[in-house]
Amino acid sequence: MTYYTLPKLLSFHEFLSQHANDPRDELIDGELRDMEPTGPHESTAGKLAGRLFSEILRLNLPWTIPKNCLIRPPDTEVTALRPDVIVLDEANLAEEPLxxxxxxxxxxxxxxxxxxxxxxxxxxxxxxxxxxYAILGITEYWIVDFRGLGGISFIGKPKQPTFTICQLVGAEY
Structure with a gap:
């Protein structure tokens, strides 16, 4: 007889103490996810961050792009998301308790x-x-599918590279 052991689910605090400094890990519903970024994935994220930062400088906006951060959705003790690129308004960071x-x-x-x-x-x-991200109230979310990996219902057929811009209207994109 074969027994299957369910993986131990982590809380947000356990994740922080054990994996917060590993930029490859996220926590989704208590499950540790190794994002395993590839070279082309990281290159695409880096180019996007660079172009965004150039615009921030050109427009003289008080915004920043951190190298790494976690987003903890409200009302959950078992999720910590690590976005590939995030743009922050420095003036509002003072309101972030952590x-x-x-x-x-x-x-x-x-x-x-x-x-x-x-x-x-x-x-x-x-x-x-x-x-x-919609529950959090993030006003804009970009999905950069540079290899056309998404499901056909999301990117169509034939599959091809896709850049999707989601803007929050009410409580959903």
């Missing part, structure tokens, strides 16, 4: 934009994070 000691955001007040570069776990970017 920001001074840890790069953790708990609301959308300082978040101007989140961008996710799609990888093999495309379901998270097209479905799960769309819901979480």
């Amino acid at each position: 920001w001074e000691k840890q790069t953790i955001l708990t609301s959308a007040k300082a978040i101007r934009l989140v961008a996710e570069v799609v990888s093999t776990n495309w379901q998270d970017d097209y479905a799960r994070k769309v819901e979480d």
Whole structure:
């Protein structure tokens, strides 16, 4: 007889103490997810961040793009999202209770934009994070599917690279 042991689910605090400094890990519903970014994935995220930062400088906006941060959706003790690119309004960071000691955001007040570069776990970017970011109230969410990995219902057929801009209207994108 074969027994299957369910993986131990982590709380947000357990995740922080064990994995907060690993930029490859996210916590979704208590399950540790290794994002396993590839070179092309990281290159795409870096180019996007660079172009966004150039515009921030050109427009002289009080915004920043942190190298790494976590987003903790409200009303959950078992999720910590790590966006590929995030643009923050520096003026509103003072309202984030954890920001001074840890790069953790708990609301959308300082978040101007989140961008996710799609990888093999495309379901998270097209479905799960769309819901979480909308619940948080993040006004703009970009999905950068540079390899056309998303499901046909999201990117059409034939599959091809897709850039999706989601803007919050009411409580959903």
